[in-house]
Amino acid sequence: xxxxxxxxxxxxxxxxxxxxxxxxxxxxxxxxxxxxxxxxxxxxxxxxxxxxxxxxxxxxxxxxxxxxxxxxxxxxxxxxxxxxxxxxxxxxxxxxxxxxxxxxxxxxxxxxxxxxxxxxxxxxxxxxxxxxxxxxxxxxxxxxxxxxxxxxxxxxxxxxxxxxxxxxxxxxxxxxxxxxxxxxxxxxxxxxxxxxxxxxxxxxxxxxxxxxxxxxxxxxxxxxxxxxxxxxxxxxxxxxxxxxxxxxxxxxxxxxxxxxxxxxxxxxxxxxxxxxxxxxxxxxxxxxxxxxxxxxxxxxxxxxxxxxxxxxxxxxxxxxxxxxxxxxxxxxxxxxxxxxxxxxxxxxxxxxxxxxxxxxxxxxxxxxxxxxxxxxxxxxxxxxxxxxxxxxxxx
Amino acid sequence: xxxxxxxxxxxxxxxxxxxxxxxxxxxxxxxxxxxxxxxxxxxxxxxxxxxxxxxxxxxxxxxxxxxxxxxxxxxxxxxxxxxxxxxxxxxxxxxxxxxxxxxxxxxxxxxxxxxxxxxxxxxxxxxxx
Numbered sequence: 001x002x003x004x005x006x007x008x009x010x011x012x013x014x015x016x017x018x019x020x021x022x023x024x025x026x027x028x029x030x031x032x033x034x035x036x037x038x039x040x041x042x043x044x045x046x047x048x049x050x051x052x053x054x055x056x057x058x059x060x061x062x063x064x065x066x067x068x069x070x071x072x073x074x075x076x077x078x079x080x081x082x083x084x085x086x087x088x089x090x091x092x093x094x095x096x097x098x099x100x101x102x103x104x105x106x107x108x109x110x111x112x113x114x115x116x117x118x119x120x121x122x123x124x125x126x127x128x129x130x131x132x133x134x135x136x137x138x139x140x141x142x143x144x145x146x147x148x149x150x151x152x153x154x155x156x157x158x159x160x161x162x163x164x165x166x167x168x169x170x171x172x173x174x175x176x177x178x179x180x181x182x183x184x185x186x187x188x189x190x191x192x193x194x195x196x197x198x199x200x201x202x203x204x205x206x207x208x209x210x211x212x213x214x215x216x217x218x219x220x221x222x223x224x225x226x227x228x229x230x231x232x233x234x235x236x237x238x239x240x241x242x243x244x245x246x247x248x249x250x251x252x253x254x255x256x257x258x259x260x261x262x263x264x265x266x267x268x269x270x271x272x273x274x275x276x277x278x279x280x281x282x283x284x285x286x287x288x289x290x291x292x293x294x295x296x297x298x299x300x301x302x303x304x305x306x307x308x309x310x311x312x313x314x315x316x317x318x319x320x321x322x323x324x325x326x327x328x329x330x331x332x333x334x335x336x337x338x339x340x341x342x343x344x345x346x347x348x349x350x351x352x353x354x355x356x357x358x359x360x361x362x363x364x365x366x367x368x369x370x371x372x373x374x375x376x377x378x379x380x381x382x383x384x385x386x387x388x389x390x391x392x393x394x395x
Numbered sequence: 396x397x398x399x400x401x402x403x404x405x406x407x408x409x410x411x412x413x414x415x416x417x418x419x420x421x422x423x424x425x426x427x428x429x430x431x432x433x434x435x436x437x438x439x440x441x442x443x444x445x446x447x448x449x450x451x452x453x454x455x456x457x458x459x460x461x462x463x464x465x466x467x468x469x470x471x472x473x474x475x476x477x478x479x480x481x482x483x484x485x486x487x488x489x490x491x492x493x494x495x496x497x498x499x500x501x502x503x504x505x506x507x508x509x510x511x512x513x514x515x516x517x518x519x520x521x522x523x524x
Binding site for chain 2 (some may be wrong): 339
């Protein structure tokens with residue numbers, strides 16, 4: 001029986017929404033910052049000034065990539081810190097104005113759990129529902145606004161199902177009402193065009209390792225005049241708003257990676273979309289009782305998310321892993337909780353189908369041969385697990 | 396994350412399937428939690444001569460079902476009832492803490508299948524008497 005499953009194995013990494021390999025050009029740009037240009041940008045001598053110049057160049061690269069001004073970019077330890085800072089910082093600075101926050105049910109936990117913390121402190125949070133494709137309705141954002149609303153936070157694109165949100169439409173509503181608008185763009189950088197002005201975004205979180213940059217570095221864009229508290233107390237780094245000696249190598253890597261990601265976006269999107277659409281089409285055609293999660297067209301070019309009925313996601317992942325394929329699932333069985341993905345359940349999937357979801361996220365090194373290989377092994381994995389399942393009606 | 400024994404029972408499950416006209420059937424679990432186990436038993440003279448499982452769940456759930464059915468085959472009903480979730484987990488060379496509930500589910504599945512057998516068996520005896 002295992003002969004059908006084993007046989008030739010090929011290493012295929014299709015979990016680029018989790019993390020990406022660092023590009024050689026990025027590593028090369030970072031390397032001198034470790035042992036040659038190691039100065040602390042806060043010091044006064046030449047070595048430090050050199051580090052300061054390097055850091056500000058990287059800040060400019062990040063700003064350029066999202067249409068911001070250089071001084072509106074604040075380096076953080078990653079996307080999670082940027083989201084935490086945006087939400088808690090704006091909430092704290094506007095406490096006298098109001099206590100109401102609007103977000104969506106499908107945000108990343110960095111946003112959702114920040115909101116939960118604020119709820120414990122007495123803030124009120126509206127978690128907007130999404131449609132079956134995972135889209136937030138802009139009109140629903142407007143309806144949720146009250147006199148006490150001090151922040152709107154809706155992600156640019158979802159990490160699990162890849163659904164792209166109507167950010168510009170929500171941004172316009174936020175601007176009309178004079179409410180700060182934060183977007184978690186961690187999955188969106190290098191995947192969709194981002195321009196903070198035309199999208200009406202006041203705060204934006206991004207993370208280096210999602211676009212072939214290093215881990216441990218991200219940034220928060222803060223539009224000038226946005227009221228926000230400090231996140232880290234200490235030295236005067238990051239214009240006095242985020243203390244701590246700057247991660248100069250990380251920032252340099254982030255700057256280089258975002259520059260390359262944005263420059264190469266058009267050709268990457270074309271290439272990845274073709275692979276994505278072939279994967280989706282052939283999986284749905286060849287494997288019965290399967291559905292696509294997320295939006296058919298308004299989705300990230302690299303995201304495939306399908307639900308297989310009657311089987312559980314972690315089992316699928318482990319069998320794929322023995323065949324060399326690295327993927328991800330919305331099933332809770334990979335974590336300590338028993339709850340399936342909050343994103344898939346918000347889209348209306350019953351729990352057993354949410355448990356049976358598989359996420360494949362494509363990236364720079366994937367080829368058509370990788371797609372062929374996944375399409376050749378996946379039906380056998382699904383069939384094998386379905387034979388074991390008491391839910392399968394074909395007994 | 397998983398022991399070699401868990402991976403072996405996951406990739407090469409023992410006793411996978413369903414006994415037709417089984418003497419005892421136990422289905423436990425809940426789709427919301429992502430685990431459903433269905434244990435079927437063939438019992439002759441109070442001895443489990445065959446045990447099979449079907450499981451919807453993670454690798455730990457599948458391996459626990461496989462190991463549990465292995466452990467109770469050939470045992471008397473009373474001996475099978477003494478097989479604990481700990482015994483299943485130990486036979487698998489351990490389970491990660493967040494997966495221990497899978498071995499609990501296997502124990503519950505066996506108990507439920509035996510309860511089903513006893514209620515039917517008892518009912519038959521009562522009818523006969």
